[in-house]
Amino acid sequence: MELRQIHYFMEVAKREHVTDAAAAMHVAQSAVSRQIVNLEMELGVDLFIREGRNVRLTPIGKIFLRHMEEAMTVIDNAQREVEEYLDPEKGTIRIGFPSSLAAYTLPTVISAFRSQHPGVKFQLHQGSYHSLIDGVIKGDIDMALLGPVPKEVKKVQGNILFTEKMVALLPNKHKFADKKALKLSELRDDSFVLFPRGYILREIILNACQQLGFQPTISFEGEDIDAIKGLVSAGLGITLIPEITLIDSLPRQTVKIPITDPEVTRTVGVIIPTEREMLPTAKLFHTFINDFFDRLGSFQK
Incomplete structure (x- = not known):
């Protein structure tokens, strides 16, 4: 079994079309077909069902694909590890983040890090709360910034960087727009603009209201912070939103008001895998980000 055969197999599986896979890899269709046949002969099973010009995986083909994806992750990580041990200052960090940390928190810490380590590259992956946790566990990403920090999720370790308040974002013509602070109960009759089901910020807000x-x-x-801000700006409802997402400016025709009874907060932090050793460049960034927020917290105090 050759590495080239595995690459061809995975590309055909992804596209379900030999010609399209060959074009994507810039090789002849005949070469791809031959290598797939050789791989099937070596394994002694059919990996694909042929349907004219299209193909689809057999049940055993799906199992083989899953194992090959895991194997390729191991191979890619091994290559990265060798390169980074030779020079951690030129490695690549794969980091995930939600939309609520995209505008300010993540760019701020990456900018500070790159001022000291300009050769390091980043691969950024935006995703939902649970998909980011899964990505760290599976090895699709090295670490993730997210909030709140999970407390009892197996296979990840979380470290709190800071705690932030959720504030009310209201249209500027709302009846409470001039208030200095609000009780959450005062908003019980309002229409809310929230994330869809399955998003953690929605759960935080619903839990606070239900209490x-x-x-x-x-x-x-x-589905993202900017969309929610825009809907509130258009006067279509109110929301609770992490204060840090408003740090640079308020959306037009809106006001930000603190919630004081009760305070609604979330922790923000970084999670890393517990069953996989981080590569040197990722370790470098993980240490940096924890030190960065420690210093920031000490300064603010």
Whole structure:
């Protein structure tokens, strides 16, 4: 079994078309077909069902693909590890993040890090809370910034960098727009703009409302922070939003008001795998990000 055969097999499996796979890899279709046949003969099983010009994986082909994806991750990591041990200052860090940390937190810490380590490269992966945790566990990413920091998730270790408040974002014509602070219970009759089901920020807000004995009416949903800000700006509802997402500016025609009873907060931190050794460059960044927020916290105090 050759590495080239595995690459051909995985590309054909992804595209379900030999010609398209060959074009993507810039090789002749006949070469791809021959290598796939050789691989099937060596294994003694059919990996694909042929349907004219299209192909699809057999049941054993799907199992083989899953194992080959894991094997290629190990091979890629081994190559990265060798390169980074030779020079950690030229490695690549794969980091995941949610939209709520995309505008300020992540760019700030990466900029500070690159001022000291300009040769390091980053691969950025934006995703939802649970997909980021899965990505760290599976090895798709080296680490993830996210909030809140998971407490009892197997195979990941989380470290809290800071705790931030959730604030109310209201249209500037809202009846409470002039208030200095709000009780969450005062918003029970409002229409909320929230993330869809499955998003952790939605869960934080719903839990806070339920603790006060009410279920918020949800008028609109947005899949990222900017969409939610835009819907509030258009006067389509109110929301609770991490304060750090408003640090540079408020959306037009909106106001930000603290929630004081009760305070709604979330922890923000970084998670890393517990069952996999981080590569040198990732370790370098992980140490940096923890030190960075330690220093920032000490300064703010």
